[in-house]
Amino acid sequence: MTKYILKRLGTSLLTLLIILTVVFILVRQMPIEGYFDNFDKLDQAVINARLQQLGLRDPILVQLKDFFVRLLHGDLGQSARYSVGVPITAIIANKAPLSIRMGVISMALSLLLGIPLGAAMARSKSGFWDKFGTVFIVFVSAVPSAVYYIYIQSFGSSLLGFPMLFSRDDWRTWILPVFSMSLGNTAYYAMWLRRYMVDEMNKDYVRLARAKGVKNSEITMRHVFRNSFVPMIQYIPTSLLYTVSGSIYIESLYSVPGMGGLLVDVITRQDNPMVQALVMIYSCIGIVGMILGDLLMVVIDPRISLKRKESAR
């Protein structure tokens, strides 16, 4: 167990290192305008001095070494355009908690909505809930989220009277963004839970239980649901990735002062150091999510042996 975890962490660290290096080198290919607040007004001498000062004139490997050394000191550099000269870590430390809170609430909401929906779909096979759920799932998975988010915002504010823009202290402004963010994952959970439950219901032990005269509700809750829930755990990391990419769009749509909206902002303003830092942070979230998902599986279902999983790879 410990050996597996250590190995898993080692691979992830290596992955992280590769990703950081690749992102770093790629961002170096950007035009240098992205390092200056007012590039057009500067003369060549100032530009050169600034590039020198930032170390952008050094060979790429030296830059890379400097970058990692600074990273180990917890320094991601300074913003060049978004808010000039402020350390990026400070900006992010200011914005991240809101994004995290919103993401966690929306993931909880999607579990809360998706699991009953999936269970209802499996129980009423080809009944109302099944049809309703299928239409919902097809719609959410097929239509680009960017499109229905816009309509949710518009109808939510014009018909239901929710505020269009986010404000931290007004709980009503949380409803629309959190709800939109959870839709994709709700459909995802419902789809998989339904599939696993239908598979489980066709198994022999369920038939036996039914033949014995066990109540239907008891079979569903005690056997089918519990057994189908375990494989669902592996979708939590994926759904974390969904939430992350959803948050980029939604935070900017509702002007939520979080990290996702920040990414869109710094992209439009072409702030190279900020883009680099945020892209790196988002990649890390992905990796951490994957590790957590793998570990969660082991913790929740003791039947899963990690040895077997390794040899299957």
Place this chain on the structure above:
Amino acid sequence: MKLFKRPKDQIAAPLEQGVSAEIARLVTDADFVVAPYNPDEGERGGYSNYSYWGSTFRSFFKDKVALVFLITLVALLLFTIIQPLLPQQFEANVIIDHPLTKRQMSNVAPAWTNVIVEAPAGTALVVHPFDNDLWAAVDNIVASVKARKEFTVLEYGDEWCRIAYDGAEGYVRNDFTTKIKFPEDPLATPYAAKSNFALNVYTTPADMSNKGDALFVLKRQLAIDGDTAVTTERAQLRLLPDTRPFLFGTNSAGQDLWAKVWSGTRTSLFIGVTVAALQSLIGILIGVLWGYVKALDRLLTEIYNVIDNIPTTIVLILVSYIMRPSVQTLILAMTVTGWVGMARFVRNQVVIIRDRDYNLASRCLGNSTARIITRNLLPYLVSVIMLRLALAVPGAIGSEVFITYIGLGLPLSVPSLGNLINEGRKMISTSQSYQLVFPTIILSVITIAFYIIGNAFADAADPKNHL
């Protein structure tokens, strides 16, 4: 040639002849004609006329919903291709100006025709100078009353009032747009009145102008006398000296949305289909190598773990950020991440069937690896490859919308569903919301159709569902 016959042969020869004569009598050529298929006989002999593709298509066509979407999608695809060839189309990027005022025809509401109003025979019109053989620029505004100027009301009506002003006589609107201040008893005409707004005085109680600008009518329907004219027959007054309608209206820049939407659909479909094709090509190639060549397994698995850990959106953003926005950039950005899923899938399937006996036999018979892969392995994967292809198209179209939203998408001169939706988004709570609605409808139909067809086809192609 034998020199002498053995006694054994002397006995055998006639016997042999007898037997072959008997066989020739019993077995005729008619016995070797292919019999028609007979299910009862087939069952007895364990034969079935099962054909994989036949069954696949049969079960696919049983799915009515998928069939409807297939027909819709094919019709839509054909239409996007032939739309520019149809008569009466605008160019997607041409800004349409009013021929007289040179103002952009922005935010024109969608309509079946560009006829704004029909003038009955005998309507008096004002002709504006417009150099055209076929069309005349007209309206029925004889004068305009400046704001807060006094005029004489000759006749009062709930919607239109007849007034006299500065030697001209005509009708003005009486509604919230004009807010004329009337005395206590408005019916006791004539009296003086005024409004806080500028008023147009029309020859008839009808507005025959494009918000004060001239409309266009065929010259042969008019009796022109200097700068006035009278319609000689029932005449249609049009928005432009042209019969082309703005079916989807125009956008705020004055471009025809119908042309833009179809042009955008072409761009988005092109991106979607190209990305899907490239993803499958690279995915299949790498997936087969990954699964079949054991020496590569370790390396490719590690590469996969690295790529799979990064959110796709982030890679998409990074690649589009670094490169100049263009169709090629978008295709590259989506292909960079998209092949991974396909490759892993193909790899898993290949690993499962690689060492089956028939592949072993095939190798023992001396078939090359390439032949084993293309003949023995890939046909197994067709159904799922098709599914992933079908799902990659809506995925790519959706990514395009997303990338455009965050400001890294195509420039407005290259219409795509992404930038049309992004532009229309700004209009959502105004009366111009059609600028968002039309692109979203087309986009949703395309993506839902691909999704449903893909899933239905994958179900149909799964031999477990063939009965």
